[in-house]
Amino acid sequence: MARGQETRKRILDVAQSAVLAKGFDATSIDEIVANAELTKSGFFYHFRDKNALALALIERHIEIEDQLFDELLQRARDLAEDPLQRALIALKLLAELIDDMPNGHPGCVVATAVYQDRLFDREVREANRRAVLGWRRRFRAMFDDIVAVYPAQDDVDLDSLADMVSSVIEGGIVMARALAEPSVTAQQILLLRSYVKVLFSPR
Amino acid sequence: MARGQETRKRILDVAQSAVLAKGFDATSIDEIVANAELTKSGFFYHFRDKNALALALIERHIEIEDQLFDELLQRARDLAEDPLQRALIALKLLAELIDDMPNGHPGCVVATAVYQDRLFDREVREANRRAVLGWRRRFRAMFDDIVAVYPAQDDVDLDSLADMVSSVIEGGIVMARALAEPSVTAQQILLLRSYVKVLFSPR
DNA sequence: TCCAAATTCCTACCGCGGGTACAGTACCAT
DNA sequence: ATGGTACTGTACCCGCGGTAGGAATTTGGA
Numbered sequence: 001m002a003r004g005q006e007t008r009k010r011i012l013d014v015a016q017s018a019v020l021a022k023g024f025d026a027t028s029i030d031e032i033v034a035n036a037e038l039t040k041s042g043f044f045y046h047f048r049d050k051n052a053l054a055l056a057l058i059e060r061h062i063e064i065e066d067q068l069f070d071e072l073l074q075r076a077r078d079l080a081e082d083p084l085q086r087a088l089i090a091l092k093l094l095a096e097l098i099d100d101m102p103n104g105h106p107g108c109v110v111a112t113a114v115y116q117d118r119l120f121d122r123e124v125r126e127a128n129r130r131a132v133l134g135w136r137r138r139f140r141a142m143f144d145d146i147v148a149v150y151p152a153q154d155d156v157d158l159d160s161l162a163d164m165v166s167s168v169i170e171g172g173i174v175m176a177r178a179l180a181e182p183s184v185t186a187q188q189i190l191l192l193r194s195y196v197k198v199l200f201s202p203r
Numbered sequence: 204m205a206r207g208q209e210t211r212k213r214i215l216d217v218a219q220s221a222v223l224a225k226g227f228d229a230t231s232i233d234e235i236v237a238n239a240e241l242t243k244s245g246f247f248y249h250f251r252d253k254n255a256l257a258l259a260l261i262e263r264h265i266e267i268e269d270q271l272f273d274e275l276l277q278r279a280r281d282l283a284e285d286p287l288q289r290a291l292i293a294l295k296l297l298a299e300l301i302d303d304m305p306n307g308h309p310g311c312v313v314a315t316a317v318y319q320d321r322l323f324d325r326e327v328r329e330a331n332r333r334a335v336l337g338w339r340r341r342f343r344a345m346f347d348d349i350v351a352v353y354p355a356q357d358d359v360d361l362d363s364l365a366d367m368v369s370s371v372i373e374g375g376i377v378m379a380r381a382l383a384e385p386s387v388t389a390q391q392i393l394l395l396r397s398y399v400k401v402l403f404s405p406r
Numbered sequence: 407t408c409c410a411a412a413t414t415c416c417t418a419c420c421g422c423g424g425g426t427a428c429a430g431t432a433c434c435a436t
Numbered sequence: 437a438t439g440g441t442a443c444t445g446t447a448c449c450c451g452c453g454g455t456a457g458g459a460a461t462t463t464g465g466a
Binding site: 407408409410411412413414415416417418419420421422423424425426427428429430431432433434435436 | 437438439440441442443444445446447448449450451452453454455456457458459460461462463464465466
């Protein structure tokens with residue numbers, strides 16, 4: 001890795017841990033450059049402004065999260081043949097994954113960006129949108145597999161249902177933080193799992 | 204209303220519309236005092252700091268929202284006898300209510316506070332928590348009425364289920380904003396309605 | 407080995423926003 | 437008339453994002 005890229009990565013690492021701990025706008029550039037051991041000028045050489053930093057962080061985060069989802073879905077596929085069972089396993093794993101995150105997950109980056117609108121520009125919002133659409137695609141495929149075998153007990157739009165996975169995660173995070181009860185997020189995901197179960201289980 | 208209370212209200216009104224339009228931290232005190240036609244000193248006479256303003260706004264907002272929920276649940280009670288029907292009607296009304304909000308609802312205050320943590324202090328978070336617990340109580344009662352008549356098709360915790368209403372709203376708002384598709388929130392609520400339907404409908 | 411480009415440092419500065427300090431004033435009720 | 441309540445006015449501080457522009461250093465390539 002070229003010298004410049006190393007520094008860039010160091011900045012991102014430092015910024016990431018600070019942002020996850022305290023939030024984006026509570027993390028000052030001065031603080032980042034201090035911990036990354038370079039100067040303010042050095043920072044602005046790598047990032048046009050704080051927005052550019054946010055964009056880089058978000059893109060990085062999304063990549064990792066995508067990978068996480070893929071692994072999770074793959075594990076579910078390995079554990080069962082039946083598409084409904086696979087989905088139920090996947091949602092169970094997802095709930096466990098989120099429950100295991102120590103201080104209750106760092107709070108999804110997507111939502112942070114959504115709720116600090118004015119801080120971010122078009123590019124950031126676009127990256128955000130692509131990420132969410134990616135999740136929709138993944139879970140939609142999961143539900144497509146199910147309906148090919150089990151008819152739904154109620155008339156639902158599968159894209160919306162796929163969105164519901166993300167929606168419940170995001171909402172669950174908000175609720176967990178509002179209530180100061182980290183376990184809430186996982187509980188909400190398990191309720192979604194229950195929905196999937198009763199929706200597709202044959203009578 | 205005393206002279207002081209009038210001014211205080213004027214500040215809150217001006218602040219509210221600005222905050223709903225642009226977000227809390229994008230709204231400067233200078234701007235508020237300009238539109239409320241008083242001075243900075245005048246502002247700080249009424250509010251210790253920006254935090255106190257946030258608290259007042261949130262408490263006000265929660266009051267209105269509580270009233271809205273109560274009206275909605277009352278209307279549902281008027282429209283049907285059967286507790287399951289009532290719940291389904293309430294959720295339908297809720298979806299319509301949210302869908303009718305012009306530029307897609309202003310984004311729930313609770314979530315804004317949650318995601319701008321460091322901006323707010325303990326008091327604000329406490330107010331937030333109480334609000335969410337209030338919603339839990341309301342919807343929990345709704346579900347209690349249902350289980351008294353219809354056994355659930357799956358084993359679910361009713362508090363969690365009650366929380367799911369809030370959760371889906373919050374998550375739906377995040378998704379709608381992330382996707383720039385305002386209709387998403389209402390769709391998510393209708394999916395929750397579908398869950399309630401299949402969960403409690405006798406086989 | 408030398409040059410140019412890339413990378414990092416240094417210093418000084420700007421504007422905005424939240425917030426403080428404090429003196430003065432207008433109004434209203436007892 | 438007096439004392440609280442509700443302000444106005446002015447001046448100031450600090451942190452933060454960001455800019456300006458030159459100097460130094462490192463690095464890869466001809």
